[in-house]
Structures are given as structure tokens and as C-alpha cells.
Amino acid sequence: MRKKKLLSVVLALLFPAMLFAQKEREITLAEAINLARIQSVDAAVALNELKTSYWEYRTFRADLLPEVNFAGTLPNYNKSYSPYQNADGEYGFVRSNLLGLTGQLSVDQSIWLTGGKLSLNSSLDYIRQLGTNKNRHFMSVPISLQLTQPIFGVNNMKWNRRIEPVRYAEAKAAFISATEEVTLKSITYFFQLLLAKEVLGTARQNETNAERLYEVAGAKRKMGQISENELLQLKLASLNARAAATEAASNLNAKMFQLRAFLGIANDETLQPILPESAPDLRMVYQTVLEKALERNSFAQNIRRRQLEADYAVAKAKGNLRSIDLFASIGYTGQDREFSAAYNNLLDNQIVKVGVKIPILDWGKRRGKVRVANSNRDVVLSTLRQEQLNFNQDIFLLVEHFNNQAQQLSIAREADEIAQQRYKTSIETFLIGKINTLDLNDAQNSKDQARQKRISELFNYWSYYYQIRSLTLWDFGRNEELEADFEAIVNN
CATH class of the missing domain: 1.20.1600.10 (Outer membrane efflux proteins (OEP))
Incomplete structure (x- = not known):
């Protein structure tokens, strides 16, 4: 009984708060x-x-700007055996026991007009032989300029x-x-x-009106002014109005x-x-x-982008018909047992490579890809x-x-x-x-x-x-x- 009374008191206190919890x-x-x-x-x-x-x-946008990179191996410790062939053709194993450090700093810039890449590099390599013969060597490349350029290929940067x-x-x-x-x-x-x-x-107004009209109709029915059928119609209308109000409140x-x-x-x-x-x-x-x-x-903008992407696909397919890549590097290098001397008496360091990949017989595969790209572009258009x-x-x-x-x-x-x-x-x-x-x-x-x-x-x-x-x-x-x-x- 005490619990029931306590619960009643709590509900009595909380009920008004619950009523006013909803703020209009x-x-x-x-x-x-x-x-x-x-x-x-x-x-x-x-x-x-x-x-x-x-x-x-x-x-x-960042891809268009110069990029500064550092790459290095700090350190490279190698204590192992490697196969070695003597001058007489006989094979043996030689033991390696060394510590190496390498570091390279580069500034890379993509070339918008040609699609190539230009890099300015500076690197330093250090090798220290461990064990009984503790020799060390430094090799420096104070500066070198490298160019990587695809020829006849698609210029991705331009697109x-x-x-x-x-x-x-x-x-x-x-x-x-x-x-x-x-x-x-x-x-x-x-x-x-x-x-x-x-x-x-x-719905609520209709419910009120229907109830009022039913009450009036009840009085009229007692006086014989309306039929029983009309009274029942108004009763049914009152019930329907109440149901409609309930449904409208839920909605x-x-x-x-x-x-x-x-x-x-x-x-x-x-x-x-x-x-x-x-x-x-x-x-x-x-x-x-x-x-x-x-x-x-x-x-x-969507139309313009899709047109460009279709043209880009055609350009890539045509660029894959033949591929020529040019790699050129020019700079200076030096090597010595001492760090400072490795930057003296520098020698030329030049490399030029031209790689060619031209299909001789591919059964029309690449040209078929060009035609597919052209057809896809026509479909897009x-x-x-x-x-x-x-x-x-x-x-x-x-x-x-x-x-x-x-x-x-x-x-x-x-x-x-x-x-x-x-x-x-x-x-x-x-x-x-x-x-x-x-x-x-x-x-x-x-x-x-x-x-x-x-x-x-x-x-x-x-x-x-x-x-x-x-x-x-x-x-x-x-x-x-x-x-x-x-x-x-x-x-x-």
C-alpha cells in the first residue's frame, strides 16, 4: 500500500511536467x-x-607545382655470402660485410606542354666495409638534371x-x-x-459539428420533424467524424x-x-x-566534362599505337675515401636512353581499341x-x-x-x-x-x-x- 501511495504521489508530481514537456x-x-x-x-x-x-x-593543382622529395636508405647493413665468378670461369662465394647509407634530394617538375618530367637531383652514397679491412668510400652527385619524356604518347597532364x-x-x-x-x-x-x-x-471541427447536429436531430426526431433514417445518417456521420479525427491526429x-x-x-x-x-x-x-x-x-559542366573524357579516351588509344620514351640525365659525380674529397675532382655523369615499343604484329588489337574508343565517343555524344x-x-x-x-x-x-x-x-x-x-x-x-x-x-x-x-x-x-x-x- 505504501508503495502504491508513493507511486501515486510521484505520478501526481510528474504528470504536470509531462504535460508541459512538449514546447510549442x-x-x-x-x-x-x-x-x-x-x-x-x-x-x-x-x-x-x-x-x-x-x-x-x-x-x-598541386601536381602542377614543383615537388621536393627526399629518398634514402638509413642504413643498409649487409653481412652475407654472394656468388662470384673468377676470371677462369670458376664460381665461388664471397663474403660481404658492410654498412651503407644513401640519400637523394630531388626537385621534380611536370612539364605541362609535353607531358614529360624534369628533375634536379643531388645524392650521396656511403659504404663502410666492416671486419678486418675497415675501408670506407663516398660517392657524391652534387647536381644532375634528368628529363623523362614520352614521345607520341598521350599527354596526360594536358588532358x-x-x-x-x-x-x-x-x-x-x-x-x-x-x-x-x-x-x-x-x-x-x-x-x-x-x-x-x-x-x-x-476533422475536429467536423466532429464537433456532427455531434451538435446529431443532438439537434435527436430533438427534432422526438418532435417528428425528421425521419429515423435521417437521424441514423447523422449518427453515422458523427462516428465517421470521430474516426477521421483520430486518424488525422496520428497522421x-x-x-x-x-x-x-x-x-x-x-x-x-x-x-x-x-x-x-x-x-x-x-x-x-x-x-x-x-x-x-x-x-x-x-x-x-557535366556535358563538357564527358565530352572531354571521351576525347581523352580516344587520344590514349591512339597514343598506345606506338610508344617511345626518352630518358636523359646530365650532371657531375665524384668519389673518394673522404667525405670532403668526394666533392672535388668531379667527373661528367651523362646518361641518355631512348626506349622504343612499336608493335610489329598484334592482329589489329591496338587499332581495334582506337575504333572502340571512337565508337564510345560517338555513343556519348x-x-x-x-x-x-x-x-x-x-x-x-x-x-x-x-x-x-x-x-x-x-x-x-x-x-x-x-x-x-x-x-x-x-x-x-x-x-x-x-x-x-x-x-x-x-x-x-x-x-x-x-x-x-x-x-x-x-x-x-x-x-x-x-x-x-x-x-x-x-x-x-x-x-x-x-x-x-x-x-x-x-x-x-
């Missing part, structure tokens, strides 16, 4: 959009994709300089488009919650959870979406929208032409839908006002016995549909508007481009 928060469409761009998971994914593209581009800036421009445009797509998603969830809220409000909770999760809002807040009163009075021109989209959308046509068509349809939507929204708003007034009038008329339950139900359904239609048309307006923004990366309300400080965004 009004939220406008603009606030939902701003929160989505900052806190949503989709926005974080778009940011991470931008960072990946940014560092890939930075890596490409990367063409493709990578386009790829990064595509990534930047895609990030802004992704931000607008986050906006579109937040608009969808916002209006779904708004519609669920309106449906619940309507509202689901839509609220969805929006809260997307915006990153705590679950202890009850969102109250505010219906936007108006929409900007804009009219789009197809040609203007198309020009902005072709100029700024990531699709335009045909695909791009079709995608371009589809892109233009989508732009045209979006502009048409948007321009028509303003009128649809105006009609839906006026129809909503009329339907609301008709329903009020129908209730008053029913109470005085001038209309039957069928007419009343029709007025109620018309009222509910008109309100939902108004919200749906308002959603369609904003959806079309932000879809056009996403494709053009242009703010038509302010007549300015959508831009971002990518350096600050990535390094934040």
Missing part, C-alpha cells in the same frame, strides 16, 4: 528552409561531397588541365543545386505537416516527426507551421530560364544530345507549370473562401429545416476539399519556383545569381 514552436516556411540548409543530413552530405571535390581539385577545372566547376554548381534540393525537400515536408494540421483541424504526429527529424529539431518541440499568406508575383520567360540553366547548371533535348523540355514544362500556377493559386484561394462560407450557411439552413443531411454533407466535403486544394496549390507554386532555382542557380525574386564562398565553406 511556430515555424514559417522561410525558417524551415534556413534550418534545412544548416542542420539537415542532406545538407551535410552535399557539403562532404563538395569537400571531396575540392580536395581532389587541390591535389590536381587533366582541361578536364579537372571543368569537373570542379561541375561540383560547385552541383553543391548549390543540392542546397536548392534540400530546400525542395523541406518545402515538401513543411506543406505535408501544414496539410496534416489543416486536415486535423477540419499529424507522423508528419511532424518527419519534419523535425529532417530539420534536426528536438522531439520535445511541437511545430506549428504557419500558412504562407502570399507568393511572389513572378512570370518566367522560357528563353531566359533556359539560358541561365545552360550557363550555370552543373548539367552544362549521341547520349548527350538526347539528354540536352530532355533538359530543354523539362525547363519548358517547369516554366509553363509555374506561370500557370499563380492563377491556379488565386482560384484555389477564392474557392476556399466560398466553400467555407457555404458550409456555415448550410449549417444554419439545416438547423431551420430548409435542407437535408445530403446537402449538408456535400457542403462539408466541398469545404474540406477546397481548403486542402488551396494548400496543395500553394505547395505546387513553391515547388515549381525552387525547382527552377535549382536548375538555373538564379534567384528570380532578387534577380541575382546564387553563389557561395566555397573556400570558407570547405575550410569552416
